[in-house]
Ligand code: ADP
């Protein structure tokens with residue numbers, strides 16, 4: 001039962017961000033407090049901030065019960081947000097304190113002064129002038145804004161604070177109190193938007209109706225790049241703003257925000273609030289406050305914006321909903337798309353998932369009738385899509401230990417010769433070969449997993465990254481029995497780069513693989529260099545599928561289109577399909593049509609055929625059929641357990657212990673595979689071991705896992721992370 005108010009002395013539960021396993025019992029302070037109030041509580045010798053979570057549990061020694069010290073001057077956390085944190089925490093198996101940390105990132109739980117002193121030009125004249133004083137006046141004149149703080153004036157004018165104070169005394173400068181956090185300029189939804197095409201207008205109208213109706217709902221907005229998805233969802237935002245509710249737009253990359261801010265400015269006459277890691281702390285503080293007061297109508301941001309204290313959130317747009325960066329891969333492991341849907345359901349808000357290449361999860365939710373779907377079929381203004389063609393590797397004469405077929409080589413040579421860019425795509429980092437039969441095309445897979453065996457050169461054995469099974473490299477093909485036709489193919493990008501350098505010695509190469517960049521800035525620089533035409537040949541992993549726009553890119557060669565067909569990475573087929581479509585999105589723009597060539601040993605495979613024919617629905621059906629047959633997500637459930645430790649033995653021992661005590665999992669029909677060394681077996685000096693849990697779709701997986709790992713004591717530097725619905729298996 002929710003209570004509206006806790007009177008002084010009432011037993012209440014307070015959630016802090018301290019890494020404790022529970023909500024703590026306290027007594028309500030003098031004057032009482034509301035549920036959701038931000039408070040300060042004594043904890044041991046310290047004072048820590050927290051949020052009043054509800055009635056106390058009463059299982060704490062009453063004589064030791066302490067009283068909340070004070071209530072902070074912040075609007076209480078709303079019921080919907082508390083619900084969301086609880087449900088998101090339960091879903092991702094994240095302790096509540098860690099969830100609270102996500103929701104209180106910007107200002108921490110401090111109450112900040114509501115006003116600050118700022119300085120601006122005054123009316124007073126006749127102050128004795130010095131160089132320093134003139135500089136101060138010039139700085140204030142230049143500013144043109146509401147005023148500057150003493151620190152800002154000192155810094156910009158290069159003077160000590162006493163100079164400014166002297167000018168205040170003479171009246172030449174005045175000192176005023178200004179609110180710390182100013183509301184954002186209002187957005188006007190009634191400014192005219194672009195004239196929509198009939199198809200766009202219809203989609204916009206459907207979305208506006210959904211937004212006007214209140215209540216939770218999710219719609220997939222599907223359309224090729226340039227179809228006008230953004231124009232359409234801007235109309236839904238307008239409908240939301242007209243109702244006086246707030247909207248949130250999530251973008252997969254900070255780099256995309258600047259362009260979007262300008263489009264909002266054009267449409268609504270002002271820029272929205274921004275929330276991501278590139279925003280300064282004061283600006284984030286302002287955003288957090290104003291969102292809570294309803295004075296930020298629209299927020300554009302990264303996934304963490306889902307945890308802002310919206311006063312009345314009516315719409316969440318997840319743009320490029322299929323993008324892998326929506327999965328948070330460290331700290332709290334959550335998927336922003338799924339959390340957006342959860343948050344919306346807590347807030348009676350609508351969700352728009354926009355994409356040219358939706359995730360299979362979303363597609364399946366549409367098929368199941370859980371999400372609505374709108375299609376934009378035409379590109380605005382019209383443009384041709386590139387050709388897609390297969391290179392049948394059974395017909396190609398490819399020397400051993402090389403992976404670029406003569407046909408692909410020739411195409412690359414031609415494009416480079418014409419001053420265009422070519423991209424060789426291989427979804428494998430580093431050096432990770434695959435073993436297959438040249439006679440029949442079959443690949444060697446693990447007996448107990450839906451996984452390809454990976455050759456490890458040092459051990460000269462095949463290893464399953466899912467379950468750890470190993471066996472010698474076979475001499476005869478396990479499939480067709482042909483002798484001596486087994487070959488290691490499917491190199492990592494680094495190995496591919498070696499080959500390309502031999503074939504195209506004069507081409508300027510750029511290798512794009514996430515493990516090759518130390519920083520985001522280094523990666524950005526490389527991407528910019530490619531965009532500017534400083535490379536002829538790009539060799540990359542899925543990093544290049546990120547929707548970067550390389551205007552001179554006209555040829556894409558997929559080195560191993562079969563890579564996705566057997567599920568070493570569950571989503572590899574989906575990803576290559578998405579990649580092909582995205583390449584299509586950018587290649588049709590220049591004068592010369594784009595071409596995508598896919599090297600395959602199985603040109604008749606249904607997935608390959610669907611990709612070639614551009615038959616998207618056919619592809620989704622084929623992919624869904626395969627996953628359903630294997631009971632893989634979204635038709636079955638998965639969770640990854642990642643154990644790490646300074647030493648490999650400790651991590652393995654815990655993994656083995658868990659694998660042996662899998663009773664709670666078996667009771668819900670789940671199976672555990674592993675322990676196996678993680679594909680990246682050491683990160684930051686820690687050894688990593690993985691277990692994989694598979695369960696039927698309806699299984700109460702989280703509860704079972706909580707019970708399973710609940711008794712584990714993490715000693716000697718051991719860490720254990722649970723990844724519900726893992727997206728990657730690194
Ligand atoms: P998407 O989000 O699907 O990639 P956008 O909304 O960005 O597509 O549209 C692509 C380009 O076409 C943008 O520059 C956009 O302003 C323009 N555009 C789309 N629809 C219209 C329209 N109805 N009128 C004018 N310009 C449009």
Ligand code: ZN
Pocket residue numbers: 446447448449450451464465466467468469
């Ligand atoms: Zn296996």
